[in-house]
Amino acid sequence: MPELPEVETIKNVLLPIVKNRKILGVEILRKSVVYGLKEEFIEFVTGTSILNITRRGKFLIFHLSEQKVIISHLRMEGKYYELAENEALSKYARVVFHLDNQTKLCYDDLRSFGRMAMSDEASYLTSKPLIDLGPEPFDITDVNFLYKQGQKTKRPIKTSLLSQKLFVGLGNIYVDEVLFKSGLHPLTPTKYLSIDDWEMVVAHSKSILKDAIASGGTTVKSYRPGKDISGNFQTQLRIYGRRGQKCVVCHRNLRFIKVGGRGTTFCPQCQLHAHSPLKIAIVGKIAAGKSTVLDIFMQAGYC
Numbered sequence: 001m002p003e004l005p006e007v008e009t010i011k012n013v014l015l016p017i018v019k020n021r022k023i024l025g026v027e028i029l030r031k032s033v034v035y036g037l038k039e040e041f042i043e044f045v046t047g048t049s050i051l052n053i054t055r056r057g058k059f060l061i062f063h064l065s066e067q068k069v070i071i072s073h074l075r076m077e078g079k080y081y082e083l084a085e086n087e088a089l090s091k092y093a094r095v096v097f098h099l100d101n102q103t104k105l106c107y108d109d110l111r112s113f114g115r116m117a118m119s120d121e122a123s124y125l126t127s128k129p130l131i132d133l134g135p136e137p138f139d140i141t142d143v144n145f146l147y148k149q150g151q152k153t154k155r156p157i158k159t160s161l162l163s164q165k166l167f168v169g170l171g172n173i174y175v176d177e178v179l180f181k182s183g184l185h186p187l188t189p190t191k192y193l194s195i196d197d198w199e200m201v202v203a204h205s206k207s208i209l210k211d212a213i214a215s216g217g218t219t220v221k222s223y224r225p226g227k228d229i230s231g232n233f234q235t236q237l238r239i240y241g242r243r244g245q246k247c248v249v250c251h252r253n254l255r256f257i258k259v260g261g262r263g264t265t266f267c268p269q270c271q272l273h274a275h276s277p278l279k280i281a282i283v284g285k286i287a288a289g290k291s292t293v294l295d296i297f298m299q300a301g302y303c
């Protein structure tokens with residue numbers, strides 16, 4: 001699934017291709033991809049020019065002439081690419097924008113989970129779905145609001161970060177990377193994060209997302225940022241997708257659990273669950289070796 005760095009990469013690849021191109025016509029090949037009436041969408045877009053493309057969280061925003069806006073979410077497998085007018089469409093093409101330079105901007109979506117919605121410059125940021133989003137991580141300079149918001153919920157920190165309401169940009173790949181680098185167990189209740197924890201989460205989010213954007217994002221399964229361009233960040237993933245392997249830091253076996261239904265890999269040593277200490281009783285007869293076992297635990301730093 002494309003996350004913030006992938007969407008940023010798509011934006012950067014698409015913009016020079018379609019900027020200032022006039023849309024001569026639109027074909028909607030899968031109705032469910034477009035919110036509202038098909039005819040209404042076609043009329044809304046036809047004849048406008050693409051002035052700019054921006055990103056907010058994982059949404060791509062097409063800024064058209066006449067103050068019109070299209071909000072596009074790629075969900076699982078949506079992707080944009082450019083073809084010459086005489087090139088054949090893929091069988092997964094769902095929406096096709098015919099441009100004024102003998103090219104077409106195609107939107108492919110294998111499972112058609114992606115969505116496009118019509119909006120306008122005056123209201124797109126202050127109406128759903130964008131109104132519900134937290135700030136961009138790169139804009140955060142003070143973590144106090146995160147600490148205060150976090151105090152209100154016992155939900156696991158991973159679930160809170162995935163909701164995009166505290167701040168945007170961490171999907172299932174990067175949230176595991178950020179929590180690993182921050183040394184936080186993914187099930188830690190959000191309310192237990194200190195100001196220092198939040199400082200760390202935000203700092204690592206910024207650096208990991210920045211590095212991922214610089215590498216063109218992560219190519220995972222069907223996602224590719226543009227024609228003939230592959231994201232290279234997967235080579236830098238330190239925890240995501242490493243189920244069954246050893247931790248790159250402490251060499252212990254990584255663990256895999258589900259958090260809010262999402263597959264989660266973490267290191268039980270580097271990401272200790274600080275707020276639910278493990279209690280182990282050592283029982284046995286006199287001289288059975290209880291003290292020896294206790295010594296071993298103490299030497300290993302467990303008590």
Ligand SMILES: [Zn+2]
Pocket residue numbers: 247248249250251252267268269270271
């Ligand atoms: Zn480790």
